[in-house]
Amino acid sequence: MMRFLLLFSRQGRLRLQKWFTPMMDREKKKIIRDMTTMVLSRQPRTCNFMQWKDLKIIYKRYASLYFCLAIESQENELLALEVIHRYVELLDKYFGNVCELDIIFNFEKAYFILDEFLMGGEIQETSKQIVNRSIDASDMLQETLEEYMSKPAF
């Protein structure tokens, strides 16, 4: 399974953090520090895989953002690169030529999209179109408020 996904800028500012196993806040902060240090100090033209403790770290840079995905040792690294790429494509489709600012100002949307693509550390939906359609439908639902709600709160 995947253990965590981090998005951060070239200055090391965190833009998104998704944790697929329960962890203390202190641990999360340490991991974020370790990952940003490790990834940002990588030379250009080196491979996108690193070993960190018992996990494999797959990272890729898209424009000004680094995508950093940690997977367990039995997972397929090349596929992990495809997972990152798929997420970028989904963001791109949603925001239209996505850039870091979109993710900063609409971070909750970035999470919603992620939550339609991955779940519990596994891939949830392999079709781009279905993910996009689900997000659009959810957004529509949000705008139409109570009409769809049949159950009272408590």
Added chain:
Amino acid sequence: MSMSPSVPLQEMIRAIRSARTQCEERGVIQRECAAIRAQFRQADNGGRSHNLAKLLYVHMLGYPAHFGQMECVRMIASSRYSEKRVGYLGAMMLLDEKQDASLLITNSIKNDLSHSNQYVQSLALCTLACMGSAEMCRDLAPEIDRLLRASNSYIKKKAALCAVHIVRKVHELGELFAPAARSLLSEKNHGVLHGAVVLITELCERSSESLERFRKTVPDLVQIMKGLVISGYSPEHDVAGISDPFLQVRLLRLLRILGRNNETASDAMNDLLAQVATNTDSTKTVGNAVLYETVLTVLDIKSESGLRVLAVNILGRFLLNNDRNIRYIAMTSLQKIVGTDHNAVQRHRGTIVDCLKDQDASVKRRALDLSLALVSASNIRSMMKELLLFLSSCPPELRSQAANGIFTAAERYAPSKRWHIDTILHVLITAGGDVRDETVPNLIQLITNTSELHCYTVHKLYRALLSDISQQSLVQVACWCIGEYGDLLLRGDCQEVEPMQVCEDDVLDALETVLQSHMSSTATRGFALTATMKLSTRITDNVDRIRSIVSIYGSCIDLELQQRAVEYNALFKKYDHMRYAKKDSTHFCCCGVILFCSVNSFAFNVILGFMLLLTITFVSAPTAPTVTVYEKDGVTLTIVCEKQSDSAMTVTLTGFNSSDCDVSSFTLQAAVPKSVQLHMKAPSGDSLPAGGAAKVTQVVLLNNPNKVRLQNRQMLFIYLVCRGSTVQETVQVDSFPGL
């Protein structure tokens, strides 16, 4: 109480980002958090989701946000979808299963799982799969099972992954989901299929009964996979010409688990694997991802040999790929099979060795691991050339591994002793600072045992010392060698090296340079001082110089060196008149016997080097009593001297260990001045187990043909080198009875 109107999320983000300093940012955030807190306390004002979202943003910047936890609980229970959405997101970010607040949302999740709207159900499922505690999982498992069976594919695929999470948390619940998982394999929807395959994989990894049961699905899995591989273009799932690579990889992984250790299952998937391996387009990463998974599966199941060769060849092709990611994973895979499919991997040795020169540090590291694993008796010479070349230019973080790997390989496959010594010297010269501590005593042992090369070795080491005294291990060995075989060095002639006239002053210059250099560690200085001292028994013209060097160190700041120098000085003073007595006389002659033994203690992880400076006298005696010459921390060394003739004597050394810790690699060495011949017989062993379970004995034959009578007084010097620190002991034995 009137509060300032809440600032929409994006305005707040803008405000935070425009702060010019950390301090300013903190100020903005404090104000915002105060406002958010106040808003939480207020009644519903339609802006609740904005407030929580703001808090989540602040949390992501690293600021505390725990006061938002209860708000998440409230929002999740709301009837508004927008609030539920942010509430669940907040729960996933701020709550974890360890907190009490997470229990409070169990009821909401339960309700939302059976909500009439699938997007609400989806929120609940997602949150459960993300942070469901074991109790929540137990509580909600039946509901998840129901959803696995009777819902639309949108919900089914999420329920499947929820089930995966539940099984991970509460293993026994796997039983519950097995039937549903089985029937999901007949679904057409890829999302559901993928979830089903992940769930079945999880079940099989956790229970052998499940594994047995699901093996029966192999034909179905093969069919599904075939459908993906040979199907036409499917726009919904196509990635660069591969139809749903994510599903293909998961299917291959499940097949791997089912085919492992099972001939029948492996047979059933053989053709499919061959087909995937041959037909998958390898021009893009995504195709290579599928090929990679295929190779891993082939190599892990009981596949037929033709298929295995095909798989290894794919890895070989990967090694030549321009994409360094592909080269990297090829090497990690080859590393895994280098033990089982050694010959197949050997065929690609050339390419692997070339990867030692790759720009990428990760690829280099893998190439090193693999190259070391591929060294054999038949390729040792050519491989060592490459490895030594690598060592001279490799990144610093790999030097230690490379040096130690080279030593191991050299030890195993050295075609000749001289090659072995040359190789070790080469490594010490190139990377002496990165080798393990045992290297020095091990090399000393090797040199000692290679008596035919003593002359060659001391000449080479002397020259190495002249050019560079910064590598401590090299300098230590060189000093030891010079002290031991200095006479061979001074003699000048040695066939295998260029002739070089070395005079006593040159040698002492070299040792003094080491002593005085700021680069030399304490241990190294110890070696140099000892070597200088040893030379006093081998040279004739410069004893005064040696005395002055030694006496200088008598006032050295370093305690160990000072102590050693003082003892050596004393030796000089006591036996000065004997030192110069070369011709037979009725007076005394000092026979300096220097014993060097190394002790390796398991429990303390300590390497002790003893240096005993024994002076033994030849005096006839009727009986030969045992004398304890060293006793510390439970380890004892005793000697028994027996005169064999008026010029020959045997000394039996016995080591004994009564401490609680085992002592291993206990070895003794000796050196004597020119006039006395010494022959050390093989020791009985090299380990001293704790509690005195066994002893080590070694016999030393001394022959004094010049028949000079020796004095009846002796001194004992013990030199201990502990790993990381030098310990020196001096024991004075006033009499040596029996002699």
